[in-house]
Amino acid sequence: MRKLILIIVFALVSNTFFAQTAFDKFDDNDKITAIKVNKKMFELMGKVEAKDKEAKEYIGLVKKLDNLRVFVTSDDKLSGEMKLTADKYLKANGMEELMRINEKGKSVKIYVKSGAKDTQVKELLMFIEGSGKEETVLMSLTGNFDLDELSALTDKMNLPGGDELSKAGKGKK
Amino acid sequence: MKAIVYFVVGLLLVSCSQEPTLQKFFVESAEKKDFIALDVSSSILNLDKAQLSAEQRQALESFDKMNIVAFKATPKNQAQYEVEKSKVKDILKGEEYQELMSFGSGSTGASVSYIGTDDNIKEFIFYANKKENGFAVVRVTGDNMNPNNVMTMLSVLQKSNIDLDQLKPLQGLMK
Numbered sequence: 001m002r003k004l005i006l007i008i009v010f011a012l013v014s015n016t017f018f019a020q021t022a023f024d025k026f027d028d029n030d031k032i033t034a035i036k037v038n039k040k041m042f043e044l045m046g047k048v049e050a051k052d053k054e055a056k057e058y059i060g061l062v063k064k065l066d067n068l069r070v071f072v073t074s075d076d077k078l079s080g081e082m083k084l085t086a087d088k089y090l091k092a093n094g095m096e097e098l099m100r101i102n103e104k105g106k107s108v109k110i111y112v113k114s115g116a117k118d119t120q121v122k123e124l125l126m127f128i129e130g131s132g133k134e135e136t137v138l139m140s141l142t143g144n145f146d147l148d149e150l151s152a153l154t155d156k157m158n159l160p161g162g163d164e165l166s167k168a169g170k171g172k173k
Numbered sequence: 174m175k176a177i178v179y180f181v182v183g184l185l186l187v188s189c190s191q192e193p194t195l196q197k198f199f200v201e202s203a204e205k206k207d208f209i210a211l212d213v214s215s216s217i218l219n220l221d222k223a224q225l226s227a228e229q230r231q232a233l234e235s236f237d238k239m240n241i242v243a244f245k246a247t248p249k250n251q252a253q254y255e256v257e258k259s260k261v262k263d264i265l266k267g268e269e270y271q272e273l274m275s276f277g278s279g280s281t282g283a284s285v286s287y288i289g290t291d292d293n294i295k296e297f298i299f300y301a302n303k304k305e306n307g308f309a310v311v312r313v314t315g316d317n318m319n320p321n322n323v324m325t326m327l328s329v330l331q332k333s334n335i336d337l338d339q340l341k342p343l344q345g346l347m348k
Contacts, residue, residue, distance in 0.1 A: 030279035041273035047291060047320040
């Protein structure tokens with residue numbers, strides 16, 4: 001019985017549950033726009049019957065996603081806080097930098113935590129640091145997906161930083 | 174062992190009677206003056222059922238009705254606004270409710286939650302709030318609602334001729 005409890009606790013601590021609490025403080029803040037798509041949503045979406053090939057691919061990917069969280073702010077102080085929290089999180093979770101792009105005054109960094117295979121990703125974190133009036137974006141996506149599939153998703157969901165992510169998908173092969 | 178059983182049963186009984194439910198909230202709010210409440214049935218869609226495919230008809234049938242309750246915020250009722258808003262938020266945090274997605278920034282935002290299982294969704298709840306205007310909770314109930322039916326319903330909505338008059342009471346809220 002005790003062993004079972006220990007296993008459950010360990011599982012809870014070491015997986016996405018941790019991801020959710022690290023960024024919780026950014027919820028409910030007037031200066032931060034927070035978008036959250038929970039695992040249940042992806043599960044339900046995954047249950048829709050696909051009518052054509054594109055839909056099949058999309059639904060196939062959706063089934064592999066767990067949680068998505070996006071935080072956007074134009075506030076300097078909060079941007080700083082988001083960066084600090086992101087850095088701490090990356091270290092604590094052993095995530096590696098996949099790529100970085102500097103474009104039009106925005107610095108985009110993408111980090112991943114690989115799964116079993118090199119192209120399998122368990123977690124992706126993207127941090128876009130805008131300078132001046134540009135927005136800072138922190139995005140966390142967990143699941144068990146392939147980088148290539150990711151661009152299909154970002155296209156559909158119109159996420160900030162979608163272009164950068166499609167480049168990431170094509171880059172790591 | 175018996176003690177544990179009694180304890181658990183006791184807990185369940187207590188939680189059942191004390192926990193506020195959305196249903197109760199809807200009923201109570203309908204009586205309060207700052208609220209607008211209305212019930213909408215599928216007749217609002219003005220659909221010619223003969224024009225629907227079997228799949229669409231099945232989807233339509235899985236939906237029962239839609240209850241809407243909205244709190245109209247004014248400079249005078251801000252305190253009340255916060256109180257009622259917290260009530261809804263607390264209810265939605267309850268165990269039965271599973272949040273699907275949310276979007277927002279503190280005082281403005283929206284969320285979608287549901288009760289039920291993947292293949293048999295009992296209720297969908299849409300909640301939206303905007304500091305200056307107030308908040309609204311839309312509760313869609315049905316039987317055997319499932320993701321496929323939801324998608325099909327979207328195509329049904331395209332065919333519909335929504336009877337906007339039925340929604341007139343909400344106009345005051347949306348200015």
